[in-house]
Amino acid sequence: MKLSKILLPSRFKLIGWILLGPFAVLTYMAAFHEFTFDWLDVGTQSLSTAFNFEDKNLTNELAILGVLVSLFLVSFSREKEEDEFIQKIRLDSLLIACYGYFLINVLGTLIFFGLDYLSFIFFNMFTIPVLFLVRFHWVLMKERKNLDLAS
Amino acid sequence: MKNTLKIERARQNLTQQDLAEKVQVSRQTINSIEAGKYVPSTVLALKISRVFGVPVEILFELEEGD
Numbered sequence: 001m002k003l004s005k006i007l008l009p010s011r012f013k014l015i016g017w018i019l020l021g022p023f024a025v026l027t028y029m030a031a032f033h034e035f036t037f038d039w040l041d042v043g044t045q046s047l048s049t050a051f052n053f054e055d056k057n058l059t060n061e062l063a064i065l066g067v068l069v070s071l072f073l074v075s076f077s078r079e080k081e082e083d084e085f086i087q088k089i090r091l092d093s094l095l096i097a098c099y100g101y102f103l104i105n106v107l108g109t110l111i112f113f114g115l116d117y118l119s120f121i122f123f124n125m126f127t128i129p130v131l132f133l134v135r136f137h138w139v140l141m142k143e144r145k146n147l148d149l150a151s
Numbered sequence: 152m153k154n155t156l157k158i159e160r161a162r163q164n165l166t167q168q169d170l171a172e173k174v175q176v177s178r179q180t181i182n183s184i185e186a187g188k189y190v191p192s193t194v195l196a197l198k199i200s201r202v203f204g205v206p207v208e209i210l211f212e213l214e215e216g217d
Contacts, residue, residue, distance in 0.1 A: 085180035085189050143179045146186070 004087060008077040016073025023066030030060040031122070037062075064125075071129040079140075089139050097131035153212045157185045159203050174198040 029035035040058040079086050104127055108120040160170055167185070171178045174195060183189035191199070200207040 081177035081179075083176040083180050084192050084195060085183055086177065088189065143183065147179055147182050 003082060003084065006076075007082065008073065010078040010080050010082070012073045013077035013079075016070045016075075016077065019066060019070035020074060023063055023070055026059070027063040027067050030063045035059065067126065071126065071133070075129050075132055075136075086140075089143075090136060093132050093136040093139065094128075096135050097128045100131040101127045152187075152190055152217055153214055154184060154187070155210055155212075156181070156199070159205065159210060160185075163203060165202075170199070170202065173202045 026035070036057040036059040040062060042056055042058060101124070104124060108117070108124060112120040156170075160167070165173075167178050167181045171181045175198075176195065180189065180191075180195075184191050196207050196211055200210050203210065
């Protein structure tokens with residue numbers, strides 16, 4: 001079976017894991033504790049003024065981009081021993097993550113209104129990669145456990 | 152689909168790791184095939200049969216419902 005060529009080399013996975021922790025904490029701090037870096041303040045000339053937003057600091061944008069990039073690196077880098085079986089688990093996990101995303105969207109639309117709905121949409125950005133990673137690594141872990149039992 | 156991988160492997164005195172290395176897959180893949188949890192691609196099935204030197208039909212057999 002031809003293996004997918006659109007995956008990143010496996011070393012990017014480690015970089016992704018290293019970046020994910022700090023950026024996840026930064027996103028949490030920016031979202032819930034209004035934490036900002038002073039050096040990311042933007043002046044009145046910024047685009048945000050044009051759209052009349054109160055937000056004049058780019059900390060949350062940096063945090064979200066950081067989380068998205070690190071989730072991307074972790075999700076779409078090759079395993080050290082990537083083969084057709086691992087790719088099947090990968091594809092199944094992606095499908096399950098998409099099912100989860102749709103289900104959570106439906107539930108969120110029924111449950112949240114107003115500003116809460118906006119927060120829900122914000123966090124729902126991360127649903128697909130997070131569900132994918134949880135399912136993919138859970139199955140890989142189970143397979144490794146089976147292997148230890150078999151040996 | 153049934154398979155006789157484990158039997159053939161024992162007959163030829165190969166470990167899962169040996170076979171995995173010969174056909175360039177992970178040991179998990181060989182383990183899952185033997186456990187009947189994963190059906191290999193045609194290419195991998197042919198590679199395995201070449202390692203054992205037997206026709207692919209000896210290693211893999213259709214079951215009812217397949």
